[in-house]
Amino acid sequence: MDITSKKYYKISEVSEMLGLPMSTLRFWENHFPTINPRRNDRGTRFYTPRDIEAIRMIAYLVKDKGMKLEAAQEELKRNRDGVVKKFETVEKLKKIRATLQEMLDSLHKLR
Template sequence: MPYKEREISKMYYTMGEVAILFDVNQSLIRFYEKEFDILQPKKNKKGNRYFTPEDLENLKLIFHLIREKGYTLNGAKEYLKNNMATSKDNIKVITSLENLKKFLIEVSEQL
């Protein structure tokens, strides 16, 4: 079997790292934290936010609904309230397809 690199994932991501990952301002992430109940980053005594990988998945879901699907904030809240399990499954499928696309592009460039 060929060697497969393990993807290294962190337990917690800082607010700055999350803002860079999603290419948005930190204020937008703080705003979404107030608006959506599914975002619950951990806070230390200083008030710094630390996001778990689950929080990142929830953020990805929120950005997908608002930016790609065109939902309003209230529409996205209602959709998440009624279809949370389906939404998470859809995001997992989309993520795996994006990874497959990246892999196929890399293979075609090597040919």
């Protein structure tokens, strides 16, 4: 899903998009000030594309790199630009790998 297609996303959409439980999103919201979803009168959270990018950075540090929440908070405060560059590089490499795997699978089907 392209996160720039809408202005706001419900928590269930973000959860599905990123493969994270809604409880994790709510928990991280309390620990990272960069995640600041808006709420309607009924308390439904609405995340912006900027919130989603912040969550992706946190997921990269916590899930992929294995950092604890406190270490991830400190890393984002200390070196946000470096984290963003590393994250973007890893994402590009994952896409390249997926493309290469698709090509390899196609070649195997031709045999």
